[in-house]
Amino acid sequence: MKTIKFMIMMAALTLAWGCSSSDDDATNGGDQEWNGSTFDVSAKPAWAIDWSSDVVKPDWQDPDPTKYECSMTMLIRLVDNLAPYSTDDDMMAIFMGGECRGVSYRNKLADGKVAFLLHVKGTSEEANQHMELRYYCGGLHHLTITEAISPFVPNNVLDNIYKIDFDITHGSTKYPLNTMLTVILPQKLPFTPNSDDMLAVFVDGECRGVGYQNADLYEGWRVSVMGRSADETAQIRYYSADKGGTYTILKTFNLTGNIQQENISF
DSSP states (O other), X not given: XXXXXXXXXXXXXXXXXXXXXXXXXXXXXXXXXXXSEEEEEOOOOOXXXXXXXXXXXXXXXXXXXXXXXXXXXXXEEEOTTTGGGOOTTOEEEEEETTEEEEEEOOEEOTTSOEEEEEEEEEOGGGTTOOOEEEEEETTTTEEEEEOOSOOOOTTOOOSGGGEEEEOSSSSBSSSOEEEEEEEEOOSSOSSOOOTTOEEEEEETTEEEEEOEEETTSTTEEEEEEEESSTTOEEEEEEEETTTTEEEEEEEEEEOOSSEEEEEOOO
């Protein structure tokens, strides 16, 4: 009888020690697993897309001016977060029908922005033809090719329509796919949202997009996610300033290169 009582007491003590150990691990900030995520204590991360590439500087040349009787003027300015990577090796060009119609090198404006003044050559018969903008970033060795610009307008007047702020998220030769992602957080959260919070999307451990909070959505975030090919598997990470750590969402999803939405849980 004494033996049976002793065994029951030992089992109860073992169970109590086990619960105490588990609670201590959570309190001391070890890896924690929730319903839909894991949590790691960390400093605020410096998440950013790595745009560096290995493209050789192009040999773009201005066209023969005697072939074309018309021209179009455009002013292209780099967005602020791209300007620091600009060097004297930068080049920008306009192509039409597969032919280079104008080349420009960087200029530094009085307000500190980097700009390219392009004089595009063409004929009157080419009015409203689609054009292709190509930009080579010397600091990143990265090439962007995009058609998201206005068509050819012969002998235009340079106004705000032809002054464009340019980034490399559309037409990147390193990341040709761009998924416009909306991330919806649950109403009940294990933390208090903070302006220092961050959200990012990763593919194979590589940051492919850093989000920003959207005031129109309840705890919603927008992310422009860059992809190398269709159907890459992505995963979301969320840094909570309140908790002082990063949640890795266990649910994964495939990038489509289109507009999509993901609802996550913690």
